[in-house]
Amino acid sequence: MTEIISSNINSVVLIGSGNVAWHLGHAFVQNRIVVKQVISRTEKNAVALAKDIGSDFSDKFDQIDNSADLYVISVSDHAIEEVIRTIKLHEKLFVHTSGSIAMSVFSGYFKNFGVFYPFQTFTKNKPLNYRDIPIYIEGNSPENKNKLMHLASCLSDNVKEINSEDRALLHLAAVFANNFTNHMVTLANSILQKMNIDFSVLQPLLKETISKLDSLGPENAQTGPAVRNDRNIIEKHLKMLEDMPQMRDIYSIVSESIKECHKKD
């Protein structure tokens, strides 16, 4: 253990300049981890990020700084493999930050690797409290895993180990909890827009929706016509959605699923 702690990660090269890279770069620097270089083909974003966090910048992978303790690949899922194939630093420690890509993507390319998955939705220039954000770690050896968990615990109070299969399930849960909830609100807003009612009328309801989830949990917080099995209202709503077949189908299938989930109650 002493040996592991003495080999802490003190410096990083950040590959990518999207939302996750932006946030990780700032979180590293705030916690005294040096970001030696930001490397990205999207020059505009990367230059701004590098300037912001006092790093060098390059848009050429063959100019990658070879002196960092860790290389963080934070690019779109479909671009990860290409980045891995391009970089020739076989002895170095590499991670990606994706929920859905297995750690095995690194196999055969690098000796030391892992995954550093922050469980949050990131928006550039929108600060977050990193200490609350769960960070899930995987490593290809106990040493690499411990190094990454130690680094993560500099950023967050909620660091956990997870394998690639469970991480993919976590990401799927996040798609429902974030992407799909957001789309339900988009659909709600499309109804309001028809009446020229501003989105802001939904905000007290949305705040209370989340507050109830905190205090009651999602099963107990469920209200509405589907959980009451109020067929009159459900029929009325389906009729109101007659001209919007996709929304009507969503209404129908989600209402059925709510009924299913609460059958046992």
Added chain:
Amino acid sequence: MTEIISSNINSVVLIGSGNVAWHLGHAFVQNRIVVKQVISRTEKNAVALAKDIGSDFSDKFDQIDNSADLYVISVSDHAIEEVIRTIKLHEKLFVHTSGSIAMSVFSGYFKNFGVFYPFQTFTKNKPLNYRDIPIYIEGNSPENKNKLMHLASCLSDNVKEINSEDRALLHLAAVFANNFTNHMVTLANSILQKMNIDFSVLQPLLKETISKLDSLGPENAQTGPAVRNDRNIIEKHLKMLEDMPQMRDIYSIVSESIKECHKKD
């Protein structure tokens, strides 16, 4: 106008003792509107509510107090008509608090009526800031509408007039924004439960989801594989949901809808 303001609503009889009645009763009393009586067939809830807000209680509709300025029917949608048929106070001002039931439900039974619709999800014993909650008013005459708007403005800073048709659309929007978002979180939680991961790991993500809605609006806040049209990840997720056909169908139809909505971008 002077005449209308001088005929303010100072006292109320509350019919019902569910979540909405509980909250309205407390909000009235906090704003010096006397709740003369709580009347409900569900004795246990109603007695507790009446005691809480210093009202009389009865479980018999023929013992209804006939001296109040307003009678608020806050029962399940399917029970409203029966309550209306039962009560014989034809001269008095009546409202219901439902999103989906048209004001015309009162026609032929009473001379003075309207709707008092607070746009919020209510949970007993969970206090709310009423001043933020939009209250939507309808009245069968300008006088009744003005009386109700004046009463609503004692409770909330956000009082608006709406007709029955638009109120039903508002309620439909609330089903998407509250009931369906909550169910998406229930489904996310069902994935976590399989891995014995506690619901609390979702809370930072859910808080940020709502915070992004506030700052960006739902269209701009959309992220995830569907809006990126990342077919690899979508296929992976559908495969992971193979044993849960209903969740897989929801995943599929919601992803399609996200793609549709963002096609124009």
